[in-house]
Amino acid sequence: MKSAVVVFPGSNRDRDVQVALETVTGQEPARVWYAETELPKVDLVVLPGGFSYGDYLRSGAIAARAPMMRAIADHAARGGLVLGVCNGFQILCEAGLLPGVLMRNASLKFICREVHLRVEAADTPFTRRYAKGQVIRTPVAHGDGNYRCDDETLARLRGENRVAFRYVDASGNTTVDANPNGSLDSIAGILNEKRNVLGLMPHPENLIEPLQGGIDGRALFEGLAA
Amino acid sequence: MNAPARITPTVIAAHGLRPDEYDRILALIGREPTMTELGIFSAMWNEHCSYKSSKKWLRTLPTTGERVICGPGENAGVVDIGDGLAVIFKMESHNHPSFIEPYQGAATGVGGILRDVFTMGARPIAAMNALRFGAPDHPRTRHLVGGVVAGVGGYGNSFGVPTVGGEVNFHRGYNGNILVNAFAAGIARTDAIFYSKASGVGLPVVYLGSKTGRDGIHGASMASAEFDDASEEKRPTVQVGDPFSEKLLLEACLELMASGAVVAIQDMGAAGLTCSAVEMGAKGDLGIELDLDKVPCREAGMTAYEMMLSESQERMLMVLRPEQELEAEAIFRKWGLDFAIVGRTTDDLRFRVLHKGKVEADLPIKDLGDQAPEYDRPHSKKPPPLPLVGDFASRDVGEDLLKILAAPDMSSRRWVWEQYDTLIRGDTMQRPGGDAGIVRVTATKALAFSADVTPRYCAADAFEGAKQAVAECWRNLTAVGAEPLAVTDNLNFGNPEKPEIMGELVDGIRGIGEACRALAFPVVSGNVSLYNETNGTAIPPTPAIAGVGLIDDLARTATIGFKAGGDAIYLVGAPANWGQHLGQSVWLREIRGEEAGLPPPVDLAHEKRVGDCVRAAIRAGLLSAVHDLSDGGLAVALAEMAMASGIGAVIETPANARALVPAFFGEEQGRYLVTVDAGNAEALARRAAAANVAIVRIGETGGNELKLGPARGIPVASLRKAHESWFPAFMAR
Numbered sequence A: 001m002k003s004a005v006v007v008f009p010g011s012n013r014d015r016d017v018q019v020a021l022e023t024v025t026g027q028e029p030a031r032v033w034y035a036e037t038e039l040p041k042v043d044l045v046v047l048p049g050g051f052s053y054g055d056y057l058r059s060g061a062i063a064a065r066a067p068m069m070r071a072i073a074d075h076a077a078r079g080g081l082v083l084g085v086c087n088g089f090q091i092l093c094e095a096g097l098l099p100g101v102l103m104r105n106a107s108l109k110f111i112c113r114e115v116h117l118r119v120e121a122a123d124t125p126f127t128r129r130y131a132k133g134q135v136i137r138t139p140v141a142h143g144d145g146n147y148r149c150d151d152e153t154l155a156r157l158r159g160e161n162r163v164a165f166r167y168v169d170a171s172g173n174t175t176v177d178a179n180p181n182g183s184l185d186s187i188a189g190i191l192n193e194k195r196n197v198l199g200l201m202p203h204p205e206n207l208i209e210p211l212q213g214g215i216d217g218r219a220l221f222e223g224l225a226a
Numbered sequence B: 001m002n003a004p005a006r007i008t009p010t011v012i013a014a015h016g017l018r019p020d021e022y023d024r025i026l027a028l029i030g031r032e033p034t035m036t037e038l039g040i041f042s043a044m045w046n047e048h049c050s051y052k053s054s055k056k057w058l059r060t061l062p063t064t065g066e067r068v069i070c071g072p073g074e075n076a077g078v079v080d081i082g083d084g085l086a087v088i089f090k091m092e093s094h095n096h097p098s099f100i101e102p103y104q105g106a107a108t109g110v111g112g113i114l115r116d117v118f119t120m121g122a123r124p125i126a127a128m129n130a131l132r133f134g135a136p137d138h139p140r141t142r143h144l145v146g147g148v149v150a151g152v153g154g155y156g157n158s159f160g161v162p163t164v165g166g167e168v169n170f171h172r173g174y175n176g177n178i179l180v181n182a183f184a185a186g187i188a189r190t191d192a193i194f195y196s197k198a199s200g201v202g203l204p205v206v207y208l209g210s211k212t213g214r215d216g217i218h219g220a221s222m223a224s225a226e227f228d229d230a231s232e233e234k235r236p237t238v239q240v241g242d243p244f245s246e247k248l249l250l251e252a253c254l255e256l257m258a259s260g261a262v263v264a265i266q267d268m269g270a271a272g273l274t275c276s277a278v279e280m281g282a283k284g285d286l287g288i289e290l291d292l293d294k295v296p297c298r299e300a301g302m303t304a305y306e307m308m309l310s311e312s313q314e315r316m317l318m319v320l321r322p323e324q325e326l327e328a329e330a331i332f333r334k335w336g337l338d339f340a341i342v343g344r345t346t347d348d349l350r351f352r353v354l355h356k357g358k359v360e361a362d363l364p365i366k367d368l369g370d371q372a373p374e375y376d377r378p379h380s381k382k383p384p385p386l387p388l389v390g391d392f393a394s395r396d397v398g399e400d401l402l403k404i405l406a407a408p409d410m411s412s413r414r415w416v417w418e419q420y421d422t423l424i425r426g427d428t429m430q431r432p433g434g435d436a437g438i439v440r441v442t443a444t445k446a447l448a449f450s451a452d453v454t455p456r457y458c459a460a461d462a463f464e465g466a467k468q469a470v471a472e473c474w475r476n477l478t479a480v481g482a483e484p485l486a487v488t489d490n491l492n493f494g495n496p497e498k499p500e501i502m503g504e505l506v507d508g509i510r511g512i513g514e515a516c517r518a519l520a521f522p523v524v525s526g527n528v529s530l531y532n533e534t535n536g537t538a539i540p541p542t543p544a545i546a547g548v549g550l551i552d553d554l555a556r557t558a559t560i561g562f563k564a565g566g567d568a569i570y571l572v573g574a575p576a577n578w579g580q581h582l583g584q585s586v587w588l589r590e591i592r593g594e595e596a597g598l599p600p601p602v603d604l605a606h607e608k609r610v611g612d613c614v615r616a617a618i619r620a621g622l623l624s625a626v627h628d629l630s631d632g633g634l635a636v637a638l639a640e641m642a643m644a645s646g647i648g649a650v651i652e653t654p655a656n657a658r659a660l661v662p663a664f665f666g667e668e669q670g671r672y673l674v675t676v677d678a679g680n681a682e683a684l685a686r687r688a689a690a691a692n693v694a695i696v697r698i699g700e701t702g703g704n705e706l707k708l709g710p711a712r713g714i715p716v717a718s719l720r721k722a723h724e725s726w727f728p729a730f731m732a733r
Helices: A014-025 A068-077 A087-094 A151-159 A218-225 B009-014 B019-029 B035-045 B095-100 B102-118 B141-159 B231-237 B243-259 B272-283 B304-309 B322-334 B365-370 B397-405 B455-460 B462-479 B499-518 B586-592 B604-619 B633-643 B660-665 B678-690 B716-732
Strands: A003-007 A030-033 A044-047 A081-085 A101-103 A111-119 A135-142 A146-148 A163-168 A187-191 A197-200 B068-070 B077-082 B085-093 B123-133 B163-170 B179-189 B204-209 B262-267 B287-291 B315-320 B338-346 B350-355 B358-364 B428-430 B437-440 B446-452 B483-492 B523-529 B542-551 B568-572 B625-628 B649-651 B672-676 B695-701 B705-708
Touching: A003 A014, A014 A218, A044 A068, A044 A087, A068 A081, A081 A087, A087 A101, A087 A197, A111 A187, A146 A187, A163 A197, B009 B019, B019 B035, B019 B358, B035 B272, B035 B304, B035 B350, B035 B358, B035 B365, B077 B483, B077 B523, B077 B542, B085 B102, B085 B483, B085 B542, B095 B102, B095 B141, B095 B179, B102 B123, B102 B141, B102 B179, B102 B243, B102 B262, B123 B141, B123 B243, B123 B437, B123 B446, B123 B542, B141 B163, B141 B179, B141 B243, B141 B716, B163 B437, B163 B446, B179 B446, B179 B483, B179 B542, B204 B243, B204 B272, B204 B322, B243 B262, B243 B315, B243 B322, B262 B272, B272 B287, B272 B304, B272 B315, B272 B350, B272 B365, B304 B350, B304 B358, B315 B322, B322 B338, B350 B365, B358 B365, B397 B586, B397 B633, B397 B660, B397 B705, B397 B716, B446 B462, B455 B462, B455 B542, B462 B483, B462 B499, B462 B542, B462 B604, B462 B625, B483 B499, B499 B542, B499 B604, B568 B604, B568 B678, B586 B633, B586 B660, B604 B672, B604 B678, B625 B633, B633 B649, B633 B660, B633 B672, B633 B705, B633 B716, B672 B678, B678 B695, B705 B716
Parallel strands: A003 A030, A003 A044, A044 A081, A081 A197, B085 B523, B123 B163, B287 B350, B483 B523, B649 B705
Antiparallel strands: A101 A146, A111 A135, A111 A163, A163 A187, A187 A197, B068 B077, B077 B085, B085 B179, B123 B179, B204 B315, B204 B338, B262 B315, B287 B338, B350 B358, B428 B437, B437 B446, B446 B542, B483 B542, B568 B672, B568 B695, B625 B672, B649 B695
């Protein structure tokens, strides 16, 4: 599987996802500079975590207008895979490739901790190595992860099984305490209609080997490599 | 801030210069300085930049070692870690600005220390911070805690460095002066380390990074004076941080360094353009000429005086190879940063500043640093506190433990460190909450980090307290299995012009020196923050120590959590009755409400012997869990091991059943708790005997309660609840 990681000014988990892709798929991803206009020939494009443009406007708002984003939209339209992690998820929402918006965490604080996710959709290239309903551990590290959308969008996301991950407790139940940022319906990640674009706030790339404390994030990259 | 029109005694005093220091300037240059020159002298000769009160004593510290590549004097210390790699690290204070404007003060403290590290060519891989606040019930404390923590996180998280350790203390002694000490470490190749010493005449001096504004003018001078009730008015002297620009500056600098274009580099920290330019020139025996018309400015109409004293953040000064100027500029433009040639190196040893066709300053560059005043200030020792006498008993040591775990100074810091990105870069092998943070640097190799000092010990006896700070740091690194390499020190004290405060500083440095020599733990960088006083009241002496340790084999480290039921628990390095020293202990303060007695003395030879034995046992794979004993003694350490795992333990009743309090809460130094499964007990005993280290089996892991001798068992869940509740509740108040 060929992949590319897009680097925006202020991206800072580009290396993390790059290492995860390389470790799991055995192939080093290309690094693509935001100011370029063409993607190399790849199957997967990753928008990494970070603070593009410092998050000084809305998170992801300026990066969503970067020259590279047009090529990424075309890639998605052709059915190519796009993964947005954290700031990448925010950029995908701001670019209109995913619906909704990520607001300030309900606590108004940056939060870095391990959470549990329930895999809600296992029928995608991103999640096919997980089982539907499986509960996995994964870290979050963000200040703006509070997913919001209008009622109609939420109904569609639910109806079309486009919620990929929800925040849950260790036993797999959605609770207020298990939701780290106040997201609507405990949403941690969503898919586009064609199910080839995934955005999620947690960082599976930081939990892929035992020395990191677990390997629950690994299956996402294994699914992409398969 | 406009420069005053004329130099008067009032103007000189406002620049933090004493009349005799001004006379020294007159003698040096043989004429009255211009206002810009006066500003330059004030920046170079204040306490923060010149170390004029501490230099004499700092020279006594051990700064060399087999692995030390570069000790104090550069932006940060450099230590060889093998495989062609070096760790580059330093800790620095941002106390005064953080009290006035907590978010920006703390944020720019983090920014400054990260810059110190990457200026030398290292990519930052770990950060820590040591924070001291006033009493929880002081009206400003909550605001300061919230702001400082958000500022540390806001900068470090956006920049992209994991924060892997630190300390938070509360004490009324910091009501008027909080402490914000920020640490950063980075990794560089040993053959690609960059220094500030310029070489070559006529080479371009290049300004990089953000534009210069009017922020932070006289920040370093502020950090060299006491506070009074009007300190709020100094708010405009606090700089504003921009972690996004810093991240771009990091990437651009590392890319530029890799291109081979950089001859010398210095970040613009305290006293900005002045300090960085003078340092590069003076170190290289060169003059520097700056043309301020070329400096990128944020605001129109800035004067030479303002530009030379601005502490705008995220700026660098470099000397470049002229043939690579275009290449260098292209790299900076790519990252959207300012790049301007603002001067050149000369052979006349003058520091010349031109602005709008006028010579604003023309000073002997070496003298600005070398001729800075140096003082051998009078110092006196205050009488030590009386030793604690009497027997101390408790109705229920279990109840005492719960109370201590929930005390402001002892409660879980989760509320703090969950606001820091502890995982970014994917190499964090141990997060905050254990004895030391661990960050991987190669497939098998890692570095351990710990920051320590116990201010109440230092307040009672600065010498023993400073020794203890070094010993505890060394112990924490040892407890995860690391070989302690070197330290950086951050000396926070009051006004050195008072003999008793100077006495604390002298004793503190002596204590650090003695401990570092005994433990082969050299000081490779550091920072001195004096004048931490408000209305004449000084902070407790706080020599914070941050240490780095090397782990050669990541498969052989230790963590504090119990691993399974049925493991034997051994106390290593303790006296026969487990513990007896209650002077200045947490128990005494939290249960009896007293801060009294002498701090526990540190026997450095014992410390080393015990630590070396424990580390060897970890590396031999004998131990299932390891934890050092510090604040709160044995009971607190056991509780922490239980809480980290959810597994309980049953502890025997010590031989002298009437001395439960000293056994469970005494704070003797040089002690560890270790657990072993049955198969390894004998091997551990053999090693300890061979090393002449006392060990005693005190109990066994298992169940879901912690039972201390005759006391009733406490469910681990109750320990956790007590430990985790205070901080969030306090901040939500």
